[in-house]
Amino acid sequence: MNIFNKRVNELRSLMSEAGLDAILTPSVNNVFYYTGLKMLSGDFAFTLISKSGNVDLFVSPLVNYLSLKTAKVHPTTDTKDLKKLLEKHKKIGFDEFGFSVHKFKSLKTKSVRFFPAGDLMRRPREIKDQSEINTIKKAIKITESSLKSVRPAGKTEFQLAEEVECGFRKRGALNAFETIVSAGKRSSFVHYKPQNKKIHKNDVVLVDSGAKFNEYCADITRMFCSKPDKKQKIILEDVLEIQKALIDYIREGVNMKNINNYYKKLLDKKRYQMLHSFGHGLGLGVHEGPFGGELKSGMIITVEPGIYIKGFGGCRIEDDILVKKDKSQTLSSASRSYMNF
């Protein structure tokens, strides 16, 4: 049995528990996960997975679908045939995250009852198999090689982001998201679009970036600092200490809510504000499941504590973690090497 059959079977047993006759999704990552079709974002495609029988893929004839053996391909942008197929079912679960209101309206038919099932169809993606783990490891390796080869001094934030992302491309990957590069005081923004602003010699520089290799994402944040002053040093050390505590705490069975509570406690103890959660699931999407609940062996999550002080600067360190039975395994390598102290 190939990997796509296996995934479809897993989804089918979830569908059966939920009493659904079929599942419908237009989202690039779900289509890839269940059929293997690689698309450009914006390409027209719908995957319909019924309780039994075929996986049906309605896809624009402009897309290169020829090698696809995992689904019955309908090369069309006319939704007439898809609607006919939908009408054979009574209860269809649809991807409320992937469907725009407009797209969903164009497919809705009166004879079918539609139920939001985005969470259900994303659930199998939460636990990674060995081949997925290997691909994410490769994306992480590419991210780290690229990060290690760049030099911030004298560049603008935009130029440093360019260097990091072209490094991904040279190593056979794309970027999973728009790289954040924020220097000096600007590192106190959690999200930030790099600007044409010079990085000064003693600036602390936050770089949040990730390669996308064979559709799978890495997500890593590193601090570059050649000469941190006393206050910066304290913040950097505090973040590293908090991250270590979090990673030590993570293993199968721990609830994500408890990790966030623990993260808040660690920040509180040092009188820092909590501006975001401890991390998130990682895979085909840069933010994907698990979105809560107990961690399971085979999940990959990021751990990214951050301290942000308005008008002064910030620090975030982010690593990618594989959850195991009795511990967690850090897939990325030590971040301390970026800091010259």
Add this chain to the structure above:
Amino acid sequence: MNIFNKRVNELRSLMSEAGLDAILTPSVNNVFYYTGLKMLSGDFAFTLISKSGNVDLFVSPLVNYLSLKTAKVHPTTDTKDLKKLLEKHKKIGFDEFGFSVHKFKSLKTKSVRFFPAGDLMRRPREIKDQSEINTIKKAIKITESSLKSVRPAGKTEFQLAEEVECGFRKRGALNAFETIVSAGKRSSFVHYKPQNKKIHKNDVVLVDSGAKFNEYCADITRMFCSKPDKKQKIILEDVLEIQKALIDYIREGVNMKNINNYYKKLLDKKRYQMLHSFGHGLGLGVHEGPFGGELKSGMIITVEPGIYIKGFGGCRIEDDILVKKDKSQTLSSASRSYMNF
């Protein structure tokens, strides 16, 4: 009056015609167009534009919104306050293209009637002002400089795409979309993800790419061919001829439907199949309005005729055109220079 006030006023007169009390959008391009806020994709933001009074922007506190003077900023990810504001209105137009079913459900309140108004709020974007035209010209210039500096021979499709896109980055831009590079027979796919496949010496290579500069997109397709054979030459010349005829036909007042009819006629005459429309609007989005109807002075559209022969190969030439009163102006430069014949 600044440019954002001007745009909001234009939208308000459309709202008044449509009998709407307010407009609500979460989409990155619409938020930027009406407020100037630059976001990372995936950032939480909603813009609410009421008939009169403030433009309200609900945005994640993680985003760098500090310099924004065009809207009343509410730094929050809690939708409670937004919902309260929505409830002050009776009829709200919402962006059915930008809202996922999930997001829309989270904001819907019983006391308000919601109407799809995505087209309405995109309409002011169709006509570009001089500063937008200049920015798009710059994006086009960057795209062309990068395309002119690359050499396909000996590279893989993926490597050539890398070279093109890193060229954008080096010139201060991002890429507007994932570059298509398809060599030899594979150029017969209209949409195609570049692969790790070698480009052979005499391959015809299709490159469809565009830089994104200051949020505005270019979209250009060029054919690289050092030694086309007789049949390839005929196809290339035919596409160039068809493109010239289309560009000559385009001016203010011409209906987009008629351009497509004319395009079909030109292809029919030479017995080629029509696989896609003649082109599309271009601006903050790579595919944006006008989506139909009569062209107006100040619109920017692409003209991209293509001929695709399965098992043999294809050809597409795409240029970006500014619609004027009595003619059209090609903003990109001659594509023939890429072809050595």
